[in-house]
Amino acid sequence: MRLFRFFLAALTLFSSALAVDIQKSVIVSYPEGTPDSVLDQAKDAIRQAGGQITHEYTLIRGFAAKCGEKVLETVTEWGTKYNALIEEDQVASAL
Incomplete structure (x- = not known):
């Protein structure tokens, strides 16, 4: 029984x-x-x-970043008062 508890605790960690x-x-x-x-x-x-902040824009008020999803949730909450737009960086092409 002790071995099972130890195994369960190790698996959880x-x-x-x-x-x-x-x-x-x-x-x-x-x-x-x-x-x-x-x-x-x-x-x-x-x-x-x-x-990390990968680029700071001068034509628009913003920046590009590479970060985790958890901090994006926080930044999104802070930005609701100022109508912040957070979008995933994608490759754009003209056809």
Whole structure:
């Protein structure tokens, strides 16, 4: 019985270690008039979660990032007041 409990505990620890946050490439943009502090807060949260800012845009108020899904949920919640648009980065082509 003890061996079964030990095995069950080890299996639980192993499965939780495998629950890795999936990395995504995204573009985060905000409308004109959004304070710089909002963008800085979002970028800092992504960096602290182990993500990286891959590009900062000058024509639009936003940036591109590679980060986990969990931090994207947080950034999305913060951005609802400012109508943030978070979309997955994709290859675009003209036909």
